[in-house]
Amino acid sequence: MGVSIRQVGGNFGGRRYVTGQTITAGSYTVTVGSGGAGNPSASGSDGQASSFGTLLSCVGGAGGATEATTPKSGGSGAGGAYDDTAGGSGTSGEGNGGGRGRINNPGFPGGGGGGAGAVGGAASLNTGGSGGAGASDSITGTSVTRAGGGGGGARWSTVAPGGSGGGGDGAAGPDGGGGSNATNGAANTGGGGGVGYRDWE
Numbered sequence: 001m002g003v004s005i006r007q008v009g010g011n012f013g014g015r016r017y018v019t020g021q022t023i024t025a026g027s028y029t030v031t032v033g034s035g036g037a038g039n040p041s042a043s044g045s046d047g048q049a050s051s052f053g054t055l056l057s058c059v060g061g062a063g064g065a066t067e068a069t070t071p072k073s074g075g076s077g078a079g080g081a082y083d084d085t086a087g088g089s090g091t092s093g094e095g096n097g098g099g100r101g102r103i104n105n106p107g108f109p110g111g112g113g114g115g116a117g118a119v120g121g122a123a124s125l126n127t128g129g130s131g132g133a134g135a136s137d138s139i140t141g142t143s144v145t146r147a148g149g150g151g152g153g154a155r156w157s158t159v160a161p162g163g164s165g166g167g168g169d170g171a172a173g174p175d176g177g178g179g180s181n182a183t184n185g186a187a188n189t190g191g192g193g194g195v196g197y198r199d200w201e
Contacts, residue, residue: 015116015147015190016058016094017137028053058094079111079120079129079152079195087111087120095147096120099129107156112170113149113192115163120149127160128152131192134165150192153182166191 033048051057076095077088087098099111099120107126114120115132123129131149138144148167151160155173159180162168166189171182185191 015135016056017135017139018056021055023055028055033058076114076116076132076147076149076192077120079113079149080123082108082110082123082154087114090114090119096132096149098149099123099132099152101129101152107154107173109154109160110152110170110195112152112160112163113167113195115149115165115167115192116147116190117145117165118149118163120152120163121160123152123154123160126154126156127158128154128170128195130161131163131167131170131194133163134167134189134191136165145189147190148185148192150182150185150194153195160194162191162194165189168192168194170194 112120112129121129148163148165151170166186
């Protein structure tokens with residue numbers, strides 16, 4: 001008998017940006033948290049928190065949810081699974097919540113992951129929700145947008161785009177003229193990866 005792993009919600013982008021901090025000369029421990037791993041048959045693992053000494057910390061991103069689990073919350077929330085679940089919530093000052101998935105056969109679309117600047121988009125009919133937009137700053141001297149949410153995927157779909165700021169696109173399934181794989185978040189942006197649909201026959 002074939003096993004079908006239905007749509008999970010999009011991944012997330014989150015970031016913390018502060019100004020006016022007094023930093024005295026000395027040594028500081030800088031921790032860059034790893035990203036969470038995806039999982040087609042259960043919730044993905046959460047990303048690890050990042051920190052700069054005791055002055056600044058950022059909660060790790062939430063792992064995406066499958067059809068049978070509740071979307072997790074984190075720096076930005078994961079998108080909702082296809083069974084009409086709401087997206088996970090974001091953390092104040094770091095990110096926004098994920099979009100709601102939608103019950104719709106044959107598309108089974110998931111919600112988009114939240115971004116640092118906007119919530120993830122809700123799934124619509126057979127298309128996953130778009131990733132939430134990232135947020136811009138000029139710490140390099142030029143305005144750069146980072147931490148966009150990943151797009152949700154669907155079995156029968158056009159591509160759901162990731163949010164501005166490096167969010168990856170969601171997968172479009174093989175039906176309905178699709179067949180595109182999900183894409184990774186852009187390197188060094190904190191953007192969330194897009195989410196796909198997997199079938200085992």
